[in-house]
Amino acid sequence: MIAFEHVGKRYGGRFEALAHLNFRVARGEMVFLTGHSGAGKSSLLRLIMRLEKPSRGRVVVAGHDIAQLHASQVPFYRRQIGVVFQDHQLLFDRSVFRNVSLPLEIQGLEPREAARRVRAALDKVGLLYREKALPMELSGGEQQRVGIARAVVNKPALLLADEPTGNLDPQLSADIMALFEDFNRIGTTVMIASHDLALIARLRHRILRLRDGRLVADERAV
Template identity: 55%
Template sequence: MIQFDQVSKRYPGSDEILQRVSFEIAAGELAFVTGHSGAGKSTLLKLMAAIDKPSSGTVLIGNQNVSKLRPRMIPYLRRKFGLVFQDHKLLYDRNCFENVALPLYINGITGLEAAKRIRAALDKVGLLGKEKAMPITLSGGEQQRLAIARAVVSRPAILIADEPTGNLDEGYAKEIMDLFDAFRQVGVTVIVATHDAHGIHRIEGKLLHLDHGKLLVA
C-alpha cells in the first residue's frame, strides 16, 4: 500500500530532514511514527499524503510513484487519504454536521447521500447526538473526534494523523487511539505520528522510529 525506498528530503537552506528512509506499510495495517521533536515525523506524513515530494528516492502509494505524478493527478490521489491534525483545523463558525460535510461537498456529494455519510461518521466517533452543536462547545477530546469524523466521512483507504493526542489528557488520548484501532480493524490503513508511548504499547501496530531523520526501526 505505502512503500518508501531510500527516501530523503531536504528543504532549501536546511539539512536533510529525512535520510535514505525505507519501509513498507501493508493495506489495513496500523503504523506508529515516533521520534523526538524535529526528527522528521511531520515531513514523513506529508510525503505519504502527497502534500510534499521527496528530494530523492521513491514513494509509492499503491502502485503510483508520487514523484512522477502530474500536478493535475495529485488531487485524485489525495482522495484516498483522511487527514487528522493535532490542532483539529475545525471551522468554528459551522456546526458539527457542517464541519463533517465539507470534504463531501468539495467532492460534489450533497443531499441525502451526504447526510447519510455524515451521520454515519458522527456515529462512529460517538457524536451523533451533537450534529447541531458548535465546535467551541465541545471538549478537547470531542473536538478531536469531530476532526476524525471529518477525515473518514469520504471513506478513505488511508487515515493519517499527526500528533492527534498531543493536547489531550490520558483518558481522551486512550479514546482516540482506540478509534484508530477500530478503523484498522475494518480494513483502513492507519498511520499515527505520536509521543504517546502508552498508546503504542497498548495497541498492536508497526513501529517506525525516527532519530534525526534516520529510521531506526521498521
C-alpha cells in the same frame, strides 16, 4: 499500500529532515510512527499527503509514485486519504455537521447521501448528538473526534494522523486510539505519528522509530 524507497528530504538545501528512508506498509496494516519532536514524523506524513515531494527517492502509495502526479491530479489523490491533524483544522464558522460533510461536498456527493454518511461518521465517533454545535462549543477531545469523523467520512483506504492525542489526557487518548483501531479492523490502513510512547507500547502494533530523520527501528507487533 505505502512504500518509501531511499527517500530523503532536504529543506532549503541544507537541513536534512529525512534521509535514507526504506520501509513498506501493507494494505490493512496499523503502524505507529514515533520519535522525538523534530525527528521527521510530520515531514514523513507530509510526503505521503503529497504536500511536498521528496528530494531523493520515491514515495509509492497504492502503486503510484506520487511525485509523478500532475498538480491537477493531487486533489483527487488527497481525497483517497483521510487525515487527522493535531490541531484538527476544523472550520470554526460552521457547524460540526458542515465540517464533517466538507470532504463530501468537495467530492460533490448528493446531499441526502452525504447527510447519511456524515451522521454515520459522527455516530461512530459518538458525537451525533452534537451535529448542530459549532466547533468552539466542543471540548478538545470532542473537536479531535470531529476531525476524525471528517477524515473517515468518505471511507478512505488510508488514514493518517499527526499527533492525534497531542493535547488530550490519557483516558481520552486511549479512547481516540481505540477509534483508530476500529477503523483498522475493517480494513483501513492506518498510520499514526505519536510520541506518546507509553500509550502506543500498550497497543501492540508495528512501530517505526525515527531519529534525526532516519529510521532507527522497525518493531513488529508481537
